[in-house]
Amino acid sequence: LTMKMFFGLNLLAVVAIAKKLAQAPTTFSCDYYQYNADYQKSPEPDEPASPMQCPENYWPKEDHHNIQFDTSWDKAKLRDTCCVPTCGTVTCDAGYIKNDAYNSNILDDAANKNQICCDIQCGNNAYGCPEGMKVGDASLPGTSAKECCKSTCGIYNCSGPYTLDVSKKDTVGNTHEECCLKTCKAYPHCERSTGWAHWDEKNESAGLTQEACCVPLCSNTAKFTCSSGFFVPKERNDWINGTKTHNGSSQSVCCKATCVAHKCGFGWAANQSLANKWGETDEECCQPTCGNFECDWTKGWGADGTKASLLLSEVGAKNESLDESCCQPTCKQWECPNNETWMTPTGNYKDNLTKQSNEDCCAKACNQHTCTTGSLVLIPANKVTIGDDDEVCCEPAECPKFRDPVNKTKMGKDKYCNSIEDEEECGKAYSVMEMTQNVTAVNGTTSTVKDLALVSCKFDPEYKLCRVDVSAALKGCRGFKIEE
Numbered sequence: 106l107t108m109k110m111f112f113g114l115n116l117l118a119v120v121a122i123a124k125k126l127a128q129a130p131t132t133f134s135c136d137y138y139q140y141n142a143d144y145q146k147s148p149e150p151d152e153p154a155s156p157m158q159c160p161e162n163y164w165p166k167e168d169h170h171n172i173q174f175d176t177s178w179d180k181a182k183l184r185d186t187c188c189v190p191t192c193g194t195v196t197c198d199a200g201y202i203k204n205d206a207y208n209s210n211i212l213d214d215a216a217n218k219n220q221i222c223c224d225i226q227c228g229n230n231a232y233g234c235p236e237g238m239k240v241g242d243a244s245l246p247g248t249s250a251k252e253c254c255k256s257t258c259g260i261y262n263c264s265g266p267y268t269l270d271v272s273k274k275d276t277v278g279n280t281h282e283e284c285c286l287k288t289c290k291a292y293p294h295c296e297r298s299t300g301w302a303h304w305d306e307k308n309e310s311a312g313l314t315q316e317a318c319c320v321p322l323c324s325n326t327a328k329f330t331c332s333s334g335f336f337v338p339k340e341r342n343d344w345i346n347g348t349k350t351h352n353g354s355s356q357s358v359c360c361k362a363t364c365v366a367h368k369c370g371f372g373w374a375a376n377q378s379l380a381n382k383w384g385e386t387d388e389e390c391c392q393p394t395c396g397n398f399e400c401d402w403t404k405g406w407g408a409d410g411t412k413a414s415l416l417l418s419e420v421g422a423k424n425e426s427l428d429e430s431c432c433q434p435t436c437k438q439w440e441c442p443n444n445e446t447w448m449t450p451t452g453n454y455k456d457n458l459t460k461q462s463n464e465d466c467c468a469k470a471c472n473q474h475t476c477t478t479g480s481l482v483l484i485p486a487n488k489v490t491i492g493d494d495d496e497v498c499c500e501p502a503e504c505p506k507f508r509d510p511v512n513k514t515k516m517g518k519d520k521y522c523n524s525i526e527d528e529e530e531c532g533k534a535y536s537v538m539e540m541t542q543n544v545t546a547v548n549g550t551t552s553t554v555k556d557l558a559l560v561s562c563k564f565d566p567e568y569k570l571c572r573v574d575v576s577a578a579l580k581g582c583r584g585f586k587i588e589e
Contacts, residue, residue, distance in 0.1 A: 131176055135169035135187035160184055162193030164211055189213065192222030200229030202246050227253030236260075241277050258284030266291035268311050286311035289318030300325030302345055321346045323359030332356055334366025338383070364390030372397030374416060393417045395431030404428065405437035407459040433459050436466030445470055445488040471498035484583045504582035507535060507559050518588040522562035522571045531564040531571035537587045540578060556580050557587065 139158045157165050166172060166189050174186045193208035201223035210221050219225075228243025232250050237260035240253050247253035259274040263285035270286045278284040289312045295303040301319035312318040321328040324342040331337065337359050347358045362385040369375050373391035384390040396413030400406040406428040420430035437456040441449040447467035455466050471487035474494070481499040484490060485508070492498045506512040514533045516522075525531045540558045545551050559582055563574035 132173050133176070135165065135172045135174060138169075138174060138183065138187040140184070157187070159188035162191050162208065163188035164191055164209075165189075192218070195222040197223035200226055202226050202244065204246070239275065239277060255279075261285075268309055270311065287313055292318040295319035297322060297343065300328075323357075329357045329359060331360035332366065335360035335362050337361070367391070372413070374414065395420065395427075398427055398431045400432035401428055402435065402437075402457055405435045405456070406432035407435045407457060409433040409459070434461055435459050436461070439463075439466040441467035445472060448489070448491045451491060469493045474498040486583070500581050500583050501579060503579055504559075507579070507582060507585070513561075515588075516562075522573045525562060525571040528564045528566075528571075531562045534562040534571070535559050537585045538578070539587060540580070557582075557585060559585060 136157055140160045157169065159165055163184065166187060169187050172187060174183055178186070190212050191208060192210045192212055195203070195212060195218045197203050198219055201219045203222070204224050207222045212218060212221060224246030225248060226243060227240050227245050227247040230248065230253060232253075234240060234250055234254035238250075238254040238256055241255035245253070255277040256279045257274065258269060258276050258278045261269070261279055261284045263269050263281060265281075266288050267281055267285035268288045270284060273284055276283070289304070289307040289310050292313060294315060295301045295318060299315075300322050301315050302322055304318065304320040307318050310317070322342065323337050323344045323346055325346070326337065329346055335356065338361050341359050341361065344359055361383055363380070364376070364382050364384040365380040367385050367387075367390040369391035370387050372394055373387040373396075374394050376390065376392045379390050382390070394413060394417060395409070395415040398417060400408050409432050412431050412433075415431065417427065417431070420427065435456060436458045437453075439461055441447050441463060443449055446469070447463040448470050450466075450468040455468075458465060460466055468491040471483060471490045471492045474483070474487075474492065476482060476499040477495055480502055481495060482502045482505065483498055484500050485505075487498060490498065507515075512533065513535055514530070516534050516536045521536075522531065522534060525534055536559075538558055538560045539555055541553050541555050543551055544554050558578040558580045560578045561574050562571050563577070564571050
């Protein structure tokens with residue numbers, strides 16, 4: 106061929122191709138759609154896809170035969186025009202879990218993806234588990250208590266030498282390994298030779314150590330400490346250790362007190378020669394002092410605090426009377442002078458006073474008392490009467506004139522005022538009478554009190570009669586009595 110013919114043929118081919126391209130359609134039925142990586146395959150009109158192919162997790166739309174697409178569209182629009190997504194494209198919401206068995210389910214626009222494509226998880230259900238059970242794995246699918254609830258260790262029977270591990274009471278489990286702990290009943294190492302003893306009270310308690318399952322013996326001194334002054338005697342080595350209260354602190358029963366730990370009470374002094382001896386009482390550890398001696402009150406001796414710390418062993422060694430060495434004399438040993446000033450007290454009410462003077466041990470006579478008002482005077486026997494107040498030592502100031510026969514005359518037993526005719530004799534006459542009066546106490550009760558009174562006679566000039574003047578009766582005069 107000549108060069109001219111070659112270029113002529115090529116030109117015709119190009120024109121034919123251009124003419125063909127110009128006549129090619131741009132829209133096709135989805136029957137012609139076939140997914141490829143670029144979504145850009147442009148099938149020829151006479152070459153429909155066989156079969157039509159959608160991307161993974163997409164299915165052809167039910168009416169795809171009647172749907173047209175344009176090859177100029179982007180790949181997503183091409184896909185969504187001809188295809189519908191399935192559950193394989195779905196991510197489940199919280200509380201739901203993906204189930205691959207649903208991947209081929211078609212997901213239309215109105216569908217609830219969680220209901221069509223997912224299973225509800227056990228932790229997202231509102232039902233309650235029966236007592237002793239709880240949701241096992243909250244992430245697993247489940248729609249009932251039967252599917253989701255599992256037994257907890259709280260209802261598991263830990264048989265044999267096992268007991269429930271209380272820390273796992275609410276944990277899901279149904280085996281010894283999951284729920285139980287070995288008890289001390291199975292622990293074999295509580296030998297006395299090692300300083301431990303078996304403790305029956307711990308048989309049902311969890312434990313796998315000596316500390317948890319055994320009780321220490323007194324020989325196991327690594328497990329307790331005696332207080333200062335306390336030691337473990339050999340005879341207690343095989344005792345079971347425990348505690349008691351000793352002087353306000355916790356003290357093991359293994360420990361026994363020595364006298365160095367004892368504090369002597371009143372009337373006792375420490376005895377250094379007994380410091381390392383067993384003992385915990387004054388009698389065991391101390392020596393008595395005068396404070397422990399009972400002075401003889403019946404002989405006029407009373408306790409003397411200044412001598413309380415003197416050792417009885419020392420004052421006794423001097424062959425002295427312990428009363429004289431440890432005590433002080435009381436008023437019982439004091440002799441009152443009875444000299445119309447200081448008298449021996451009646452009733453011995455001062456005997457036990459640890460004093461030695463008239464002022465402290467004797468009683469005053471009334472002659473040292475001064476009556477508090479001018480209407481009172483000292484009683485006649487004021488030098489021998491013991492007292493220091495008005496009630497004991499004083500009487501009305503009118504009383505002395507009744508003792509003076511010049512002024513007053515006491516009538517005999519059977520003589521009365523109305524038997525006297527002389528006016529002057531009537532004015533001097535009086536009698537001693539018993540009079541009564543009602544007295545009301547502080548609590549409101551009333552009682553009748555009898556008292557002696559000096560009742561004078563009074564002359565009535567109108568009737569020329571001598572009468573009894575009860576209105577002028579005088580009470581409180583000492584030394585008067587009714588004539589018998």
